[in-house]
Amino acid sequence: xxxxxxxxxxxxxxxxxxxxxxxxxxxxxxxxxxxxxxxxxxxxxxxxxxxxxxxxxxxxxxxxxxxxxxxxxxxxxxxxxxxxxxxxxxxxxxxxxxxxxxxxxxxxxxxxxxxxxxxxxxxxxxxxxxxxxxxxxxxxxxxxxxxxxxxxxxxxxxxxxxxxxxxxxxxxxxxxxxxxxxxxxxxxxxxxxxxxxxxxxxxxxxxxxxxxxxxxxxxxxxxxxxxxxxxxxxxxxxxxxxxxxxxxxxxxxxxxxxxxxxxxxxxxxxxxxxxxxxxxxxxxxxxxxxxxxxxxxxxxxxxxxxxxxxxxxxxxxxxxxxxxxxxxxxxxxxxxxxxxx
Numbered sequence: 001x002x003x004x005x006x007x008x009x010x011x012x013x014x015x016x017x018x019x020x021x022x023x024x025x026x027x028x029x030x031x032x033x034x035x036x037x038x039x040x041x042x043x044x045x046x047x048x049x050x051x052x053x054x055x056x057x058x059x060x061x062x063x064x065x066x067x068x069x070x071x072x073x074x075x076x077x078x079x080x081x082x083x084x085x086x087x088x089x090x091x092x093x094x095x096x097x098x099x100x101x102x103x104x105x106x107x108x109x110x111x112x113x114x115x116x117x118x119x120x121x122x123x124x125x126x127x128x129x130x131x132x133x134x135x136x137x138x139x140x141x142x143x144x145x146x147x148x149x150x151x152x153x154x155x156x157x158x159x160x161x162x163x164x165x166x167x168x169x170x171x172x173x174x175x176x177x178x179x180x181x182x183x184x185x186x187x188x189x190x191x192x193x194x195x196x197x198x199x200x201x202x203x204x205x206x207x208x209x210x211x212x213x214x215x216x217x218x219x220x221x222x223x224x225x226x227x228x229x230x231x232x233x234x235x236x237x238x239x240x241x242x243x244x245x246x247x248x249x250x251x252x253x254x255x256x257x258x259x260x261x262x263x264x265x266x267x268x269x270x271x272x273x274x275x276x277x278x279x280x281x282x283x284x285x286x287x288x289x290x291x292x293x294x295x296x297x298x299x300x301x302x303x304x305x306x307x308x309x310x311x312x313x314x315x316x317x318x319x320x321x322x323x324x325x326x327x328x329x330x331x332x333x334x335x336x337x338x339x340x341x
Contacts, residue, residue, distance in 0.1 A: 032178040034333070035171040041331045044324050045175065048287045052258065053182045059285040063183040067257040069213075069249060069270060070176070072190035072197055074263035074309040075291050076205060077168040078157070080300040082117050082308060084164045085192050086128055088151050090115075092135035109134075117158075121307040129239065132193065133217060137234035141195065141219070144232060148199040162338065165204055170337045172261075172291075176205055184259065189213045189249055191241035191266055195232065213248040215240045245270040258284060263291040268314045271323060288323035290314060295329035298336075 036042040052061040073079040093103070093112045103109035108127040111119035120128065136144065152165055160167065176186055188207050190197055194214030201207045218233040240248040246269055249257065260267070260274035271288040292311065293302050303311040318325050328335065 032181070033171065033174050035174055037331055037333050039331060041324060041326050044287070045178075045289075048259070048285060049178065049182050051285050059283075061258060061284060064185075065255065065258065065284075066179075066182070066184040067253060067255045068179050068184045068186045068259040069189040069253075069257045069261070069274065070172070070186065071262040071264075071267045071270070072188050072192050072214075074293065075169075075261055075267070076172050076176075076188070077164070078299060079263075079309045080293075080302065080306075081159070082121055083128075083192065084157075084167075085132065085196050086120070087155065087158075087164070088148065088196070089132045089135035090120075091151065091155070092147075093131060096135070124307075129215070129236070133234050133236060136193065136195070136217060136232055138231065140224075140229045140231050142229065144195060145199050148196055152200055162336075165200060166338050167336060168204055169291075169332075170334050171332045173205065173337065175261075176207070179259070180206065185211070187211045187213060187249075187253055187257075189240065189245050189260075189270060191215055191239070191245075193217070194240070213240055213245075213252040215244075216248075241266045243269045246273040249273065258286045259289070260287075261289040261291070262314070263293065264309045264311050265313050266309075268317070271314065271321070275321060275323065288318075288321065290318055290323055290325045292325050292327050294327050295332075295335065298334075299328060 033042055033045070036045075051057050051059040052066065054060060070076055073083050073085075077084065090112050093109060097103055097109075097113055100109070103113060108120050108123040108131050111123065112131060139147070152163070156163055157167060179186055186207055188197060188201055188205065188211065190213070192214050194212055194216050197214050198209035198212050201209060201212050215236065216238040218235040218237055219230050220233055222229055222231050238244055238248055238251070242265070245267065249270070257270075257274045260270050262268075262271060267290075271290070275286045275288045277283075290311070292315070293300055293309070295301060302309065303315060314323075315325070317323070326332075
């Protein structure tokens with residue numbers, strides 16, 4: 001037997017074994033959502049993306065119409081036991097308290113200064129937004145950006161001890177990238193402050209500042225020592241929550257999304273705006289996704305009774321509307337990008 005023939009025989013004998021060994025590596029490399037467990041949820045996402053991107057599909061959508069919107073708090077990163085931006089505001093309020101002695105007797109500032117997170121959460125969004133505005137006002141946009149960047153680089157979550165930016169969801173990071181790879185334009189549409197989210201959205205999510213829609217405060221132009229600056233003021237022009245989300249989408253994006261992801265009743269109107277057909281001719285495939293927080297071990301478990309990120313009406317409406325409910329405990333192999341998640 002010649003050496004060449006022997007090599008060929010060895011190749012054909014060993015190839016089936018090599019294929020078995022190498023197949024899992026190849027499949028893993030091709031999986032665009034490796035942190036998602038195989039199941040109906042992952043399959044529904046992949047099927048939807050294939051349906052709108054295959055040119056031979058009846059549901060094909062031109063790339064410029066592939067708009068995807070994502071809530072931030074509770075959808076792209078954690079939000080318990082308090083919205084992360086509120087923790088930033090707490091630190092700011094403590095720094096400003098000496099100039100506002102009246103805050104010691106006035107909610108939500110009294111709870112904030114006492115470090116009473118439960119008491120602060122119980123105030124509801126209205127008073128908390130008031131506190132956020134006070135913490136963010138009368139500062140130039142450049143100074144605000146520096147302040148938030150420094151805080152994000154140093155502040156840690158009270159329960160996990162992690163940097164807040166380490167508490168983004170790995171499966172959702174993969175979903176963002178998967179959509180972008182299929183020519184979706186991805187926007188963040190959040191009840192959080194637009195200026196706050198823009199500080200870290202590009203680095204953490206790959207979403208540039210101009211693709212962030214959020215609660216928007218007033219601003220004015222000034223010349224300070226001959227330098228042109230924009231100063232944040234104490235009024236609000238848009239609360240980008242609940243019914244404000246479709247308004248924010250229209251104002252900032254100008255196109256109706258075909259994909260929307262949220263996690264709470266604050267996202268209900270965005271999901272409706274995205275997925276409900278306008279008429280018989282409105283046959284464009286659309287997908288609404290809800291992140292359901294069911295994992296108390298790796299993250300937090302909450303829905304209907306939570307003061308933060310309450311999920312009640314949207315959860316009841318999901319089956320009828322065809323919204324995909326992602327069960328965090330069941331559907332995600334891991335939650336956070338860092339070890340131990």
